[in-house]
């Protein structure tokens with residue numbers, strides 16, 4: 001017996017994923033793609049404040 005689930009495309013790799021209630025990583029195909037997506041967001045958020053302050057450059061001394 002085959003149940004029908006809605007299929008979505010994984011935002012990270014584009015692979016087709018069945019939207020199952022037991023799929024904790026939906027709409028991602030798996031934990032890895034979810035982490036990659038979260039990591040991409042974290043990196044972007046990190047860059048914005050880092051470019052505003054040049055404190056780390058001033059600290060560098062001979």
Ligand SMILES: [Zn+2]
Nearest residue numbers: 010013029033
């Ligand atoms: Zn994926």
